[in-house]
Amino acid sequence: MPSDPPRKPRPRSGARDVNPSKPLDLNTPEIRSNVNSTRGTTFRAQWRAYAAAHRWAVLGTLAQFRRMPYTTALTCVALGIALAFPAVLFVLLQNVQQVTARWDGAAQISLYLKTSTTETQALKLAEQLRTQPDIGKVDYISKARALEDFQRYSGLGDALALLGENPLPPVLVVHPKDAQVKPDAVQRLVQTLQTNPAVDVAQWDMQWLQRLHGLIAVGQRAILVIGALLLIAALVVVGNTIRLAVQNRTQEIKVTKLIGASDGFVRRPFLYSGFCYGLTGGLFAIGVVSTVLWALHDPVHAVALSYSSNFELHGLGFELSALLLAAGIGLGLTGSWLSVSRHLRAIEPGVA
Amino acid sequence: MIQFSNVTLRFPTGHDALNDVSFTLNKGELAFLTGHSGAGKSTLLKLVAAIERSTTGQVVVNGENLNRIRRSRVPAFRRNLGIVxxxxxxxxxxxxxxxxxxxxxxxxxxxxxxxxxxxxxxxxxxxxxxxxxxxxxxxxxxxxxxxxxxxxxxxPALLLADEPTGNLDPELAREIMRLFEEFNQVGTTVLVATHDIELIARKRHRRLILKQGRLDADTNH
Structure with missing residues (x-):
């Protein structure tokens, strides 16, 4: 047992903010006067403390990047590609949808009337159809006009002359009222028109559009699946990098924990790293997507011109770019959070 | 400040790193923990810093029962310690x-x-x-x-040091020890583990001597 009694009354205990008078030479009056404000409740004081803690974390993150520059770069690139690939597919598909949307507007139904139908009957039917709410415009093509068109465009006019009699039926071309009408609505209209006794065949010229819509749906689903797989891959890549970083800093983590750092404090620099990976990966992805679209732009435009279309490939746009960045940051943060939470617990001072 | 009651720490191998150690270090005291290497000095400090937990017996540091401390409380507890x-x-x-x-x-x-x-x-x-x-x-x-x-x-209320002079020449070692004494004089409780008997031989401080995991002696000079 001690022979010396305590030399001085000691006002210290665990509750350091309760009693600011402290021993050591550190306890200059200047410092003492500030003790109460150090962990003040004012917003300003809290912000300053926060800034000090974050400065520490940022320095740690930068040191981590310096220590493993290649792994850092590779992680960002991998993340970027994982984001860029589905994004490119998505943008292309969006363009396809845009093109077909224009075609939808041109959806028209050809009603081949029975050859016995007279012109008056045909015109009367046309008039009747125009009054239907879902039909916009009805054009009448008489037998003679059909023959004329056929001769002009097919180059088989001479062959028709051999038949003696005009074999072509009169045609009513029906345009649905709504320019952006849905394929199944058109399909219903076709079925109704088919029941008209004067109609021989009702044909939807753009039936293949329906199939295209089906294909687009398949494409969308495929992008979703590919995107999900790449997302998991990106998480694994980030997680692995953070795991390496945690291992690299095992000693430092032990020391900071010994000094009293909470898990949150130790975790923070790694979350910052994840954020940086995500941000850089997202920017990289935007670059990749823009480059790919730029490379495709001219050839696509050339093809469009050959179809006498003014189609221009649409780019990423602001919203999609923001989405890519957000996705990158989200992935980076999630990956590092999962990894650091998993590996941090294992690192305790004293445990070799 | 530190209270050990019949503390034993047994490693999974069956080896007792500490065996039935009891002592109390009051607030404001300065004590040296000595003994050959392997006597259990570091292990004792690890128990004080909540790095290890005792197998049996009770460790209370700064009012905190370290046998029962929750994992989430450990960081806050350690902020009251200084470790060298x-x-x-x-x-x-x-x-x-x-x-x-x-x-x-x-x-x-x-x-x-x-x-x-x-x-x-x-x-x-x-x-x-x-x-x-x-x-x-x-x-x-x-x-x-x-x-x-x-x-x-x-x-910190409590300053722990594990072989702080281990790698230093005698002159530097004395200087470091003087620092610890100065901190103690202004009220800090100090526990220093060292095998450097010569360094502390002339000092009139409390000494806890460990021998093969047991507290062999608790002297004041």
Whole structure:
């Protein structure tokens, strides 16, 4: 047992903010006067403390990047590609949808009337159809006009002359009222028109559009699946990098924990790293997507011109770019959070 | 400040690192923990710092029962300790300033206050003016003093040191020991583990002597 009694009354205990008078030479009056404000409740004081803690974390993150520059770069690139690939597919598909949307507007139904139908009957039917709410415009093509068109465009006019009699039926071309009408609505209209006794065949010229819509749906689903797989891959890549970083800093983590750092404090620099990976990966992805679209732009435009279309490939746009960045940051943060939470617990001072 | 009651720590191998150790270290005391290497000095300090938990017996430090402390409470508990390591355990990619500032940053002090306290602590160990140096550019003795500055910068109630003079020549070792005495004189409870009997032989301080995991002697000179 001690022979010396305590030399001085000691006002210290665990509750350091309760009693600011402290021993050591550190306890200059200047410092003492500030003790109460150090962990003040004012917003300003809290912000300053926060800034000090974050400065520490940022320095740690930068040191981590310096220590493993290649792994850092590779992680960002991998993340970027994982984001860029589905994004490119998505943008292309969006363009396809845009093109077909224009075609939808041109959806028209050809009603081949029975050859016995007279012109008056045909015109009367046309008039009747125009009054239907879902039909916009009805054009009448008489037998003679059909023959004329056929001769002009097919180059088989001479062959028709051999038949003696005009074999072509009169045609009513029906345009649905709504320019952006849905394929199944058109399909219903076709079925109704088919029941008209004067109609021989009702044909939807753009039936293949329906199939295209089906294909687009398949494409969308495929992008979703590919995107999900790449997302998991990106998480694994980030997680692995953070795991390496945690291992690299095992000693430092032990020391900071010994000094009293909470898990949150130790975790923070790694979350910052994840954020940086995500941000850089997202920017990289935007670059990749823009480059790919730029490379495709001219050839696509050339093809469009050959179809006498003014189609221009649409780019990423602001919203999609923001989405890519957000996705990158989200992935980076999630990956590092999962990894650091998993590996941090294992690192305790004293445990070799 | 520290209370050990019949503390035994048995490793999974069956070896007893500490065997039935009981002692009390009061607030404001300075004690040296001595014994041959392997006698259990480091293990005892690890129990005090909540790094290890005792197999049987009770460890109470700073009013906290360490047998029952929750994992989430450990960081807050450790903020009341200052620990000096034999191998300094400095962070080599951080400046001297940042190393010493770490406990304050963890505790949530703000920038100006951190700067003031770090300078005061560095002044105390005679390293003022070396804030921007990196640990590798300092001598072993200077590194050890940075470690001490870091341990005392947040004015812990209890200062633990594990072989703080292990790598130092006698002159530096005496200097370091003087520092611990000075901290003790202003009220800090200090527990120093050392096998350097000569260094403390002439000092009239309490000595806890460990021998093969048992408390062999508890003397005052």
């Amino acid at each position: 390591f034999q191998d300094h355990n400095l962070l080599h990619d951080r400046s001297v300033f940042d190393n010493v500032a770490l406990p304050l940053v963890i505790e949530g002090f703000r920038g100006e206050e951190i700067a003031r306290r770090v300078r005061a602590a560095l002044d105390k160990v005679g390293l003022l003016g070396k804030e921007s140096f990196f640990p590798v550019t300092l001598s072993t003795g200077e590194q050890q003093r940075v470690g001490i500055a870091r341990a005392v910068v947040n004015r």
